[in-house]
Amino acid sequence: MKVPTCAPAWLFLFTFSAADMLAQEWTEAQVIEKVLHQSPYAREARARIDLIRAEAAGRTLLPNPTAIVTREGAGYTSFFQIEQSLPLSGRRGLLKQAGSAAVSVAEAQTATTLWSLRSDVRLAFYRLVAAQRREVVLGDGLRDLDGVVAVLRTREREGEGSRYDRLRAEREMAEYRSQLALAHSETIQARAALSGFLPAATTVDRVAGALGTLADLPAIDLLVQRALLHRSDYLAEQRQIGRFGLEQRAAGRLRYPDPVAIAGLKRADVAPGRTETSSAVGLNIPLPIFNKGQTEVARWRAELDGATGRRDALERRIRAEVTGAAEALRLRRSATEQYRNEVTQAGIDLNRIVRLSYQEGEVGILELLDSYRVTRQALLRLLELEAISKESQIELDRAVGEEVSP
Numbered sequence: 001m002k003v004p005t006c007a008p009a010w011l012f013l014f015t016f017s018a019a020d021m022l023a024q025e026w027t028e029a030q031v032i033e034k035v036l037h038q039s040p041y042a043r044e045a046r047a048r049i050d051l052i053r054a055e056a057a058g059r060t061l062l063p064n065p066t067a068i069v070t071r072e073g074a075g076y077t078s079f080f081q082i083e084q085s086l087p088l089s090g091r092r093g094l095l096k097q098a099g100s101a102a103v104s105v106a107e108a109q110t111a112t113t114l115w116s117l118r119s120d121v122r123l124a125f126y127r128l129v130a131a132q133r134r135e136v137v138l139g140d141g142l143r144d145l146d147g148v149v150a151v152l153r154t155r156e157r158e159g160e161g162s163r164y165d166r167l168r169a170e171r172e173m174a175e176y177r178s179q180l181a182l183a184h185s186e187t188i189q190a191r192a193a194l195s196g197f198l199p200a201a202t203t204v205d206r207v208a209g210a211l212g213t214l215a216d217l218p219a220i221d222l223l224v225q226r227a228l229l230h231r232s233d234y235l236a237e238q239r240q241i242g243r244f245g246l247e248q249r250a251a252g253r254l255r256y257p258d259p260v261a262i263a264g265l266k267r268a269d270v271a272p273g274r275t276e277t278s279s280a281v282g283l284n285i286p287l288p289i290f291n292k293g294q295t296e297v298a299r300w301r302a303e304l305d306g307a308t309g310r311r312d313a314l315e316r317r318i319r320a321e322v323t324g325a326a327e328a329l330r331l332r333r334s335a336t337e338q339y340r341n342e343v344t345q346a347g348i349d350l351n352r353i354v355r356l357s358y359q360e361g362e363v364g365i366l367e368l369l370d371s372y373r374v375t376r377q378a379l380l381r382l383l384e385l386e387a388i389s390k391e392s393q394i395e396l397d398r399a400v401g402e403e404v405s406p
Helices: 009-014 018-022 028-038 040-059 091-157 163-195 220-230 232-255 294-359 365-400
Strands: 066-072 077-085 260-271 274-284
Touching (some): 028 040, 028 091, 040 091, 077 274, 091 163, 091 232, 091 365, 163 365, 220 294, 220 365, 232 294
Antiparallel strands (some): 260 274
């Protein structure tokens, strides 16, 4: 970017140096890959799956056997026996299935977290893209105005121009510099927001991306169907329903107690001075009189009802989110295209007409500077509309659960 020769030294802080141009430009794919594979947010989300998997495995382990050694003093009698609970009720198999379902739920919930994180990263990325482009627009305007000021200074030295015209143009340049300084601060803030998602010691100097959106959107009904197939939070609730059904069935098996098998050795005096050893077997069967698992069944039935309600409510919310996001994108994209078509060519013609008229003395410096200001405002407004449309596209992707394509 060209810097006016008359600009103060601090202006160099808000322009792109050669080093800046050589800095690495991060793409959206590079940033997302970095976040999803190395950021602490992703590691924490994936650790929850390992936690649920370990808990599920612990519920289906066989109970440890019990070793019992006894000795009676009234005559010599000793016992050594092993007791082991036998899982014959079928509850352990149901718990295994419920554990697998719980892991599947955790995976879907983790996918929800990561998709939300991905959407937040994309928003931060394209806000930085917009901030960089805002600096470029203002920098280009400052460069164009610098050319006008140079001409005015030459005319003033040659006695063909007025001092007022030159001062008024320089005053306009001061406005550009102040806006450029603010734009640079916004870029720094946007860069810091994006860096907050990345691993430590990761530096993002510049990003490269386009603010374009889809030219055509699928029908809303189709988008809703895609959302119900891909939204991992919706899938998680569906899987919870299956899991709680298995938990309820497993709780119902508590009415069928698991027997405890006993096997061991008995050594005792059978006559004065005579001791014999023989085997001993037994079977303990708990009697399910007071606790038949009824409270556990009621608990999991309530969990099942709650999950069903959450799924139905989430389905309605997904329909509303997708519909709202799609309509917002259509309206904002339409406004952006209309504004671009109405302003772009008109701005080019306006600048050309005013420059020629100023050179021929038909208009004054105020009209010339006003044309530059209007052009700059139009470009900034178009950039704002493009950025808003891009954010709407990302929010639609978030609502559908995948990146939307025709």
